[in-house]
Amino acid sequence: MPEVRSKDAVVRQWYTDGPQQHVSRAGEAAIAQLEEAMSDAPTDAADVDAWFAEHFHKAPISQDTALYNALHAAKEELKKLLAGE
Numbered sequence: 001m002p003e004v005r006s007k008d009a010v011v012r013q014w015y016t017d018g019p020q021q022h023v024s025r026a027g028e029a030a031i032a033q034l035e036e037a038m039s040d041a042p043t044d045a046a047d048v049d050a051w052f053a054e055h056f057h058k059a060p061i062s063q064d065t066a067l068y069n070a071l072h073a074a075k076e077e078l079k080k081l082l083a084g085e
Helices: 007-017 019-024 028-038 047-058 066-085
Strands: none
Touching: 028 047, 047 066
């Protein structure tokens, strides 16, 4: 039987395994931006796009194309995880 985890646990695991690894290469300012965003990370797949736009679309972190693309891919993975896919 698969392990049942809370959505908060899914978000925390996603953060540790995904974007945190990419952002750590971009420096302290990028890490601070991601940590600020994680303070109100969504636990519902329907809210992920709005949360991402609010925290990342115009943030300095979005100026690095490779980093932004990695974060965008991680966002799509988070939506799948939260939807139970």
